[in-house]
Amino acid sequence: MKSSETVLYATDILGQRVTEYSEAKSLELPQHLTDYHAEIVRAQPTTSDYMISTFQSQALVWLARLMGAKRVLEIGVFLGYSGMVWSHAVGPDGLVTGIEFNPSYADKAHTAFAERGIQNCEIILGPALEQIPLLAPAQPYDIIFLDAKKSEYPSYLSAILSRSPPSSAGPNEQARLLRKGGLVVADNALRRGLVATDKPGENPWLDLEARNRSAYASDEDVDRLAEYNELVRGCARLEVFVCPLWDGVSLARLVD
């Protein structure tokens, strides 16, 4: 099988079966997460693909647990599904802080947390680029999850890095936003593969994009995501792996 035929963009039966098999053989998500995901898919069919999938959730829980993560900053909350995933990953003694600029989404997420007795998720209301500089976590985050405006990813990254100075800048660990060894996890880093190819005949999403721009990605989104991937790859303080699953997930570790 060619690498381009992995589960990410596969529409063939084998790709589906491999994905189902991998989900079934990976760590189990608790019922409240799978139920809430299914509830949103049923109730909000046109926007439910804003959410990470349950399969991606399994990977993120595994990753957070591998790191022993206890503090997660999530930029882009929507209805709180991925916040609940991080909440589960960090456990009751951890904390998930979300930033969301849509008050109606934030309300619904708060309600969903309360209905499920989830007490370790908080939401800051406002535009991410205004709120990031105001954050003052008691301890630096272990993971920062980018899932808000795609065209702002490069700006999120520079805001995070400028608030996370290297050790050489002095003993200022408490003031850092992201701890040394922490991860910037950026969802949709490949955006339907458009960052990799927009040649007609190579990317079946091109037709869909042209017909329905608003549902998928604008040229600006794709250009800024490509810029984000370049910036991360070129940054000496970050070590990155771009995972070609789902819509692409960039995993960038802050080395210093």
Ligand SMILES: C[S@@+](CC[C@H](N)C(=O)[O-])C[C@H]1O[C@@H](n2cnc3c(N)ncnc32)[C@H](O)[C@@H]1O
């Ligand atoms: C893709 S959805 C997040 C989905 C969520 N992480 C999940 O998987 O369940 C993106 C969210 O980011 C919010 N958003 C977009 N731009 C934003 C910004 N500049 N500041 C804060 N929130 C923003 C949107 O309102 C939307 O709820």
